[in-house]
Amino acid sequence: MTTPRILIIAGSDSGGGAGIQADIKTVTMLGGHAMTAITAITAQNTMGVQAVMPVPADIVVAQIASCVSDIGVDAVKIGMIGSAETAHAVADALEGLGVPIVFDPVMVATSGAALADADTIAAFDRLMRLATLVTPNVPELAALSPPVRFELVEGHTSGDASGARASTGSARTGGRAEMLAAITGTAILAKGGHGDSDTLTDRLVGPAGEIARWDSPRIATRHTHGTGCTLASAIATELARGAPLPHAIERARAFVRLAMLGAPGFGGGHGPMGHQTVRLDGPRPAPTPNQITLPLIDFAASAAFCEALGLTRIVDAAPRYARFESEGGVTLSIEAADEMPHGPMLYFECDDLDATVAALRALGATVGDPVDQRWGWREARTRDPAGNALCLYQSGEARRFPAWRIA
Structure with missing residues (x-):
């Protein structure tokens, strides 16, 4: 079996719960080879983010080039970008690469600390259009979408809101995911983790409407730091293996839930998950x-x-x-x-x-x-x-x- 090669473009989390650290653990536990282009260095722990230092855009691009030119890449996961300049530089570097790209549009840490400014968020548009899948949570979806909820209807073209109508979908993400998918031409996984019901619902939406949805019981835990990073990296690893997008998401969701259940209980705030505990019960391509x-x-x-x-x-x-x-x-x-x-x-x-x-x-x-x-x-x-x-x-x-x- 060929080992999937996953290029991770994201920030470093000194506490090891999210960012590059969570990505590497996820890809490794799922049998892939993790490579990194670090976009920012952060000082953070379970209580919050204490300091952030963006990595210069040319150094980020150099890391990407080093991996692509020698080792090769089967899929890309993008997380924290760090700056608008870096967002555009990464988009330039990835154009024409021809592999699946999963973009987790990180804006705010689990603790609530801002990790992207307005100019960086505005530059996300290019990355979303390049991506195979974008994985926003509820606040990120609201920030990336037009302020009015819309739903794709027959004859609606990308970027044209004139053919849209008010959504009757999910209370938290209804219409926004459809609109964002239509504007960008990209599949959107609207994550429901920031909801408050006992059932968590994730929706996969394409330019033509909803493709699939998953409902699962909410896990009562404070150890949720890095869930978004982990999910996106797991999806990228499964896509690199050739899994269809809905199947890749289903496997990745299972991995995240198992890692949450296996959390070691570290820290006094939003603790890290237990990637290392997902052993023989993780998603596997063979029995x-x-x-x-x-x-x-x-x-x-x-x-x-x-x-x-x-x-x-x-x-x-x-x-x-x-x-x-x-x-x-x-x-x-x-x-x-x-x-x-x-x-x-x-x-x-x-x-x-x-x-x-x-x-x-x-x-x-x-x-x-x-x-x-x-x-x-x-x-x-x-x-x-x-x-x-x-x-x-x-x-x-x-x-x-x-x-x-x-x-």
């Missing part, structure tokens, strides 16, 4: 064996044995079931033997369960239809040629972070 279930006869004895091996108990439904997590991210369950007539079972997590089932059936394997289980997994059972019991499944966050997790 990954990451869970095994063993029959138990004596619950206490089996549980003590697992813990003696250094495993952490994360689910406890004694005396019938328990699940343990290893330091490397693999999970092991013990289950009452009368629930497991076929003996031990190895689980393969699949990015596309239906496609995996179809591929095995094409080889002549007998595979059950996927079933939605009450514990949040979608499973299809089969056996390998030697008769070993296997489960193909999708679980997202529910394998390591079920609602009933105890540790």
Whole structure:
């Protein structure tokens, strides 16, 4: 498998939660090679931004040229720009590159500190038109869009508001994303993280209207520093692999949520996420064996044995079931033997369960239809040629972070 080469153009975060640091961690954990063109140096931590020093535009361009001319680039992620001059210089450098570009129009840090002035925001127009995808949050979308909400209608041409009408869409982003996509000719991922409802909605909108949307429960945490950087870098990495845009976004969203759930709890403010904890449950292009279930006869004895091996108990439904997590991210369950007539079972997590089932059936394997289980997994059972019991499944966050997790 070819390693995706991702060029990241963004600022440095001394606290390691966002910016270049979050981008590098994301690309690395997703199996890519991260390269950087640093646009600004910041002194910041979980409490806020204490100082910013932009990097001269010619040095930013030199970093880009060094990477492109030797190593090569499969996708670009743009974050904090630093100045209007740098925005135009980056646009000049990227024109004609011919790879996916994901632009996260960073204006304000999670702490509330401004990271782009009015002239820089005005210069974002060129970068948006070059991009494959722009990923604004609610405040950024408001700043980048016309003040009146509009929605694309049949016959509306890019940049012409005369054919638009008032939106009846989302209360926070309705119409603005459609208008921005129409004006720039670029896909817009309108992020809902700054909303206040229990459900977070992200909308993918193209020049012709909404393409897809994703709804997920809001994660109650203060450790959200770097979510936008992480999402954009994850999307860029998946696009570099050749994933369709909606699929790349879906995988990236899963990565961000897992990193939030694995946050280490650092700092007194908006803390960093736990990129390093997204191991075998992150989005993978091929099925990954990451869970095994063993029959138990004596619950206490089996549980003590697992813990003696250094495993952490994360689910406890004694005396019938328990699940343990290893330091490397693999999970092991013990289950009452009368629930497991076929003996031990190895689980393969699949990015596309239906496609995996179809591929095995094409080889002549007998595979059950996927079933939605009450514990949040979608499973299809089969056996390998030697008769070993296997489960193909999708679980997202529910394998390591079920609602009933105890540790």
